[in-house]
Amino acid sequence: MARRTKEEAQATRHRLLDAAETLFQARGVSRTSLQDIATAAGATRGAIYWHFKDKADLFNAMMERVTLPLEQSLQPGSPGHQAMARDALGELRAAILRALAQLKADAKLRGVVDIAMQKVEYIDELHAVRDRHRSVRDKCIVDIATALRLAARQAGRRLPLPAVQAAEGLHALIDGLIRNWLLDTATFDLPVLGEQVIDVYLAGLGLRPAPAARNN
Incomplete structure (x- = not known):
């Protein structure tokens, strides 16, 4: 169960980063909110803060991929x-x-x-x-x-x-x-x-x- 939970968390993280890439490309970074990213990824705003401190942290994680x-x-x-x-x-x-x-x-x-x-x-x-x-x-x-x-x-x-x-x-x-x-x-x-x-x-x-x- 723990392994499945960890895999699910990683899958959520990747969905958030994928959604961020798509929205940043379409709208620009400053015009994309964390809520926009969460909605596009089918996740909650809380899920974003579980994985990332803020938008800059999410952006840098996207770059590091x-x-x-x-x-x-x-x-x-x-x-x-x-x-x-x-x-x-x-x-x-x-x-x-x-x-x-x-x-x-x-x-x-x-x-x-x-x-x-x-x-x-x-x-x-x-x-x-x-x-x-x-x-x-x-x-x-x-x-x-x-x-x-x-x-x-x-x-x-x-x-x-x-x-x-x-x-x-x-x-x-x-x-x-x-x-x-x-x-x-x-x-x-x-x-x-x-x-x-x-x-x-x-x-x-x-x-x-x-x-x-x-x-x-």
């Missing part, structure tokens, strides 16, 4: 992170392109990223969402800076600006591409244009991908 591909690729211990020791530039570039391709192919991931980028206002009870966003961004910039620093060392070059600033520029480029693509995914092919502009940016840093990589 998907692993953003660039974060995953650069995490210590991942195959991509281990490959950095051999070819930091090639692996950083590949990680970014994998992330863009996955975003294009995975509708669920794309929906959650669209909510995070286009459908949330960092006001009132959503300050915790902003804090999480900043934490994820800062960690990603540190990982990119580490890769750029290592790539420059492997190439026997010196970056034209500090690695952290170079990483912030590259992150802003990726972020801007994704935001504009999400506005209208028919405007351009995200992985194709992403590869072109990222290679131009890396070349501007004095780092050029190997010819074989550019032709992939």
Whole structure:
């Protein structure tokens, strides 16, 4: 009986998160109430507070159900992170392109990223969402800076600006591409244009991908 109760609680939690994704996508986060989510999930408002402290906690739990591909690729211990020791530039570039391709192919991931980028206002009870966003961004910039620093060392070059600033520029480029693509995914092919502009940016840093990589 205890196991069944636990499974039922997990099922309710997933229904609430699924309902939140759907409503946040349709209405935006600030215009969706916890009661709206409970009703859509066939649950009570009390069920929401059993699983989540508030809307920000629910939002962050929704985000944690998907692993953003660039974060995953650069995490210590991942195959991509281990490959950095051999070819930091090639692996950083590949990680970014994998992330863009996955975003294009995975509708669920794309929906959650669209909510995070286009459908949330960092006001009132959503300050915790902003804090999480900043934490994820800062960690990603540190990982990119580490890769750029290592790539420059492997190439026997010196970056034209500090690695952290170079990483912030590259992150802003990726972020801007994704935001504009999400506005209208028919405007351009995200992985194709992403590869072109990222290679131009890396070349501007004095780092050029190997010819074989550019032709992939």
